[in-house]
Amino acid sequence: MKAVYRTGADLVLFSHFLFALTAVLGGFGAIAAIWWMWIQVPTVIWSSAINLVGWTCPLTPLEKRLRVAGGGASYQGGFIHHYLGPLVYPRGMPRTLSLVAGVSVLVGNAIVYGIVFLIR
Template sequence: MLYRVLADLVLVVHFLFIAFVVAGGFAAVRWPRLAWAHIPCFAWGALIEFAGWICPLTPLENDLRIASGQAGYSGGFIEHYLLPVIYPGALTREMQIWLGLSVLALNAVAYAWLLRRLSRGARSGR
């Protein structure tokens, strides 16, 4: 039971990390200091996609699932709804590259917006 709960917790953290990588730049527009945490996470997420690596959270989760006696991802809410988002079954190398480029483009927009906002504040004396 404990290993299953830990595996589910790792899955939720993984999902939240991915959401932060994708959308954290826009949160940094609201809270500019957040960029110091987001930029390394965003760089790691993009690197994982471009290099075709596996995030260390994936084998951790799988090891915990095996330790809990699970043979797969069938079962509860977390497995049914979040796993297909984090681990798409038909993920190809080309899709990984496009995902990486999409993350880069989305965050480029967010940080351009942030820089524009900060430069306006500096010009107005804030």
């Protein structure tokens, strides 16, 4: 049964990663298919709100619970802080990291959508 929980945790982690990737880079999909923005814009809004307001994405506690149920260890903080923070940001910037991530997602996507609307 623990293997089922570990697999569930990995699936949640993968889904969480795809969600974050869609928020950051998904605007480019609207260049090829304008309907994509109906999926991507709400993703950007949710992702930015999570980071700017300091909320916790519901996928984070779900993944943590599944990890513990599968016999693994939980981690402190959120998804971005735990998995992406060490790759992109220096240590000691937890709140600043969230603000930078939220603003970057908004500004980056605004630029991409500006280009999309100029092309179309």
